[in-house]
Amino acid sequence: MTIDLAVPGSKSVTQRALVLAALADGPSELRGALDCDDSRHLRAGLRALGIAIEDRDPANWRVVPGPLRDPGRALFCGNAGTTLRFLSALALLLDAPLVLDGDEALRRRPLGDLTDALAALGLSATWAGRPGCPPVTLRRVGVPGDEAVVGAGTSSQFASALLLVAPRLPHGLTVRPAGPAVSRPYLELTVECLRAFGVSVEERDGGWRVAPGGPHGRSFAVEGDWSSAAFLLAAARITGRAVRLANLRADSAQGDRAIVELLARLDEPPPRFFDLRDCPDLLPPLAAAAAFAPGTTTIAGVAHARVKESDRPAVLAEGFRQAGVRVVELPDGLRIEPGGEPLAATLDPRGDHRMAMAFGLLGLRRPDLRVTDPDCVSKSFPGFWQKLERLC
Template identity: 40%
Template sequence: MTTPLWPAPVASAPVDAVVALPGSKSVTNRALVLAALAEGPGYVRRPLRSRDTLLMTAGLRALGVTVEDTPEGDWYVVPAPLTGPAQVDVGNAGTVMRFLPPLATLASGDVRFAGDPRSTERPLDAVILALRELGADIDDGGAGRLPMTVRGAGGLRGGIVEIDASASSQFVSALLLSGPRFAEGVEVRHVGTSVPSMPHIEMTVQMLRAAGVAVDDSEPDVWRIAPSALAARDMVVEPDLSNAAPFLAAALVAGGTVTVRDWPHATTQPGDQLRDLFTRMGGACEFTPDGLRFTGTGTVHGITVDLHDVGELTPLVAAVAALADSPSSLTGIAHLRLHETDRLAALAKEINGLGGDATDTADGLEIRPRALHGGVFHSYDDHRIATAGAVLGLVVPGVEVEDIATTGKTLPDFPGMWSDLLAPAQAG
């Protein structure tokens, strides 16, 4: 079957738009897990509704948790004893494939996990080994990957465990989120090279504390949680700041102004670092009563930066760098080879396919700007690669993005939002 191509719109004038982003995927899926483990019912308000979060709600429902839709678009979550047998489809969602197995150890009965073909290639062995060390019975056929079955015994001993989380911060967050419900709590000790995307672990810790859990993270690479109850409460989901990347990038490469509504003044989201990154690349931003206002001139500067903590921003930074007036060096992101696709190889190949000059290195990308031309920009079923192609298409006529629908993973109506972004410019 032929994958549809989306002709990326070209900006005929500077952009001038206000964007209301849907909720954060990272916050939404953490909030759902915490609500499912709470002492009583609660709401997850203003959640993201996308493939990844719908997979999470379906997984929780399969385990016996009630997740009801409200007329306001929120989710009302009613905890219940977790039960099997159950089947959980993780799709290709890292948060689902890593956050739900620890929770499944608390269920009574077998819980089978499977997903998209790519999910079987993504690392899960650190979580599997850690859960076994903490007392879980898991049948993965010795592969350390999906598919697998968690043989839930109604609880988990817990205790101290060493884990190599150098491939993904989600390995740590997965154990911390369910840790308060383990009989002995959990002490997670990271061994190995540095943990990528540390802001995501900080997000997990902050949300646990807000639920009344005492988290001791005073020692580097060690997180301690005593067994405790989680408070039932309402959790309001922030806008997904990482999803602001293509819209801010539009102002940067095409010139003009984009205002993102409700940008928080303080947050643990990695996407907040876009303010610094894109300012260094030639833009300017300020907080206004309407939100964060970002302005660009259409002139982009190259950047040398370690993106280890904010790897998810790499595809959009790389796209902007391909349009810069000087070279860029993006480092610290070897772990991106294990994401939805090998993002480093994919970005280099697709930028070069449009006439660019990009090289993927052991831990990053070297990008030397060249005049680009139109062509097909393959998405690899990766939402962030697809939005990178859309940004390039703003100023490079003839770019066609393969399977733009894959953006539905975190931005359910990206094509519509992109058209709205350009509408004032096209009208002008």
């Protein structure tokens, strides 16, 4: 029997669409948006900046832009990296200081590559704690130029933040990554969202030229989230169940749609090697599925996953070992080896939604496992445990 499941709206698309709708020249309707912790923090920040958002319907929101105003207080971003980084770039449009803060986990996440680029565009950054991490106060001290070079070796969100604000700058903006960019499909997703809101973007010399003008208010449908779908597809593989997922685009710009091919490759003879540089969020579901595949599987290219909501390779390695999975932590990933005896354990996801979901996948075949703080999945996939139960 095939199990039909609906995939929630894409968190990545929801966050980008919220910013574009807030900067648009008229109201927008966002249909199928994701109501989760991250989007709630971004909506709260945008409201404090003067944007009206009607979201009584959890999935369908009306965004009415207006002049950005002094929020009069620090904006709390929780542990939402996109919220922190996207709001940081909005300081280019604000005539008042912008103070951004977050929880203890977010205070360990880097922002310096973005603030360095913002400094070249006329913003100053003052750090209240650890340099390069929030809390931070951003002040406009000069006139924005029309070109920015931004470090993208630890996160593509820095470049995405600049791209999203670019059409509202007087001369637009050319954005170039400084060296190879990780998670490049997310930059392509940002460009796709910009164009959907009527912004002119052209690729130029390894970067993008965003023309001034726009975004334009519109009705916008948020596609399904391939990052969330990856866990459901991995769960189906682990349990041997057939699943059909609704609300997904096979031609999506989301890099995590690669999960279909990656899971199929687990059927190849070992040893297997996966490079997830462009899709680091697939490390947790792929690693969990690999724990039940024969032979050795190496997952590499994800050193930048150490500065996500947690140090993901380290947290996965610790949890897998506690569950009896043989695993070697590598500088840029994991090597999962055959053997090992299932152990009863309580696994700590360190507040990281994707760690909790990965440990939940292990529990499909190892019922003596428990996950502390299971509710942390609300950051991106509030209904995860209910959907996972249907695949047991």
